[in-house]
Amino acid sequence: MTEPTDFQRDTAAEPLGEGRYRVALNDRWWIGPGPNGGYVAALMLEAMSQAAAPGQPPRSLTVHFLRRPTIGPAEVHVTVEHAGRATAFISSRLMQDGRIQAKAMAVFSAGRGGPEFDHARMPEAPPPEEGEEFDTQQAPVTVFSQYRAIMIEGVPYSGADRAETAGWIRLKDDQPMTAVLAAAMLDVWFPAPFVALTEPALAPTLEYTVHFPTELPVPGAEEPDWTLIRLTADQARDGHFSEDGELWSRDGRLLARCRQIALLRHPK
Numbered sequence: 001m002t003e004p005t006d007f008q009r010d011t012a013a014e015p016l017g018e019g020r021y022r023v024a025l026n027d028r029w030w031i032g033p034g035p036n037g038g039y040v041a042a043l044m045l046e047a048m049s050q051a052a053a054p055g056q057p058p059r060s061l062t063v064h065f066l067r068r069p070t071i072g073p074a075e076v077h078v079t080v081e082h083a084g085r086a087t088a089f090i091s092s093r094l095m096q097d098g099r100i101q102a103k104a105m106a107v108f109s110a111g112r113g114g115p116e117f118d119h120a121r122m123p124e125a126p127p128p129e130e131g132e133e134f135d136t137q138q139a140p141v142t143v144f145s146q147y148r149a150i151m152i153e154g155v156p157y158s159g160a161d162r163a164e165t166a167g168w169i170r171l172k173d174d175q176p177m178t179a180v181l182a183a184a185m186l187d188v189w190f191p192a193p194f195v196a197l198t199e200p201a202l203a204p205t206l207e208y209t210v211h212f213p214t215e216l217p218v219p220g221a222e223e224p225d226w227t228l229i230r231l232t233a234d235q236a237r238d239g240h241f242s243e244d245g246e247l248w249s250r251d252g253r254l255l256a257r258c259r260q261i262a263l264l265r266h267p268k
Contacts, residue, residue, distance in 0.1 A: 005173035006146065011039075011180055013047035013076060021047040021076045023094075025069055029184075031141040034068035037205040037260075038187025039143065040094065042180045044104040047076035048090045049180065052108040056088055057215040058179045061106045063208045069094065069101040086110040111215065120213075122252040125152050128168040128226040136172075143188055146172050150226070156194040163196040163233040165189065174224035176217040177249075182256040183210050185227065186245045192231040193241050193264055202267055203241075208260040218253055225250050236264045 004012075010029060013021035023046075029039035041063045049058060074096040081089040087109040094102040131150035139145055147169055154165025169185060191203040228248040233241050245258040 005175045011042045011046045019078045023076055024073050025071055027071045029143045031143050036143040037208050038184040040102050041208055042184040044076055044092050045183050046180050047078055048092050048106050051078045051090055052088050056108040056110050058212055059107045059109045061210045063102055063104045065102050067101045069096055120254040122248045123230050125228055154195040156190050157197050159198040160195045163192040165192050165195050166230040168226040169229050170226050176222050179212050179216045182247055186247055186258045189229050192233040192243050193236050202265050203262045205260050205262045210256055210258045212256050213254055239263055239265055
């Protein structure tokens with residue numbers, strides 16, 4: 001039996017009965033004084049996935065971050081709001097010390113027959129073997145040290161004309177790409193607005209939504225590999241911004257996409 005990765009251990013959800021799951025937040029996925037939002041989303045999605053029927057993969061996940069969770073034990077309380085033959089609507093709450101720290105809603109839906117088309121096009125990017133991997137251990141946030149990364153475009157605080165960034169990324173410990181990992185990975189790269197700025201800023205997430213166009217892992221791509229991430233933001237106003245993200249397999253398949261609204265503020 002393969003030893004679980006740090007990510008799998010730190011997103012594990014132990015069933016307690018009656019829709020309750022025990023989890024433990026580990027600070028290796030921290031960003032500043034609290035956990036990375038993608039890590040919290042992954043924790044909640046893991047518990048919700050256990051409540052879904054077999055053959056119903058997640059298609060969407062939306063998380064609202066009410067408070068900042070702390071290191072240590074917590075519970076995810078899961079409710080199946082409606083379950084049909086092929087689709088289920090499931091909600092959850094991350095509970096810690098009797099308080100709701102985050103709320104989530106997800107759609108789980110089985111594949112079925114229907115019209116199909118695919119206009120998604122992977123951004124042009126050199127293969128990861130042609131890039132230079134940078135030392136994520138020197139990153140200013142702890143969570144990034146759990147990944148390997150190769151920058152393609154978009155340098156933080158370079159005052160660029162557009163808030164766009166892209167790069168190759170993979171988990172430090174190799175494991176297949178799952179929906180839970182995709183939810184975490186789409187939020188771990190530095191925010192796109194940082195590229196258009198010239199001074200450091202903070203960008204805590206308020207709401208984070210991930211869509212999964214296909215069941216993960218994609219057949220034929222179960223082995224761990226580099227994944228292309230691209231983030232863009234069109235504007236920042238009133239201390240807020242919206243960011244769009246995409247996650248692509250090496251061979252050009254769209255694995256997941258996200259949108260989040262976050263604060264953009266000066267460090268205290």
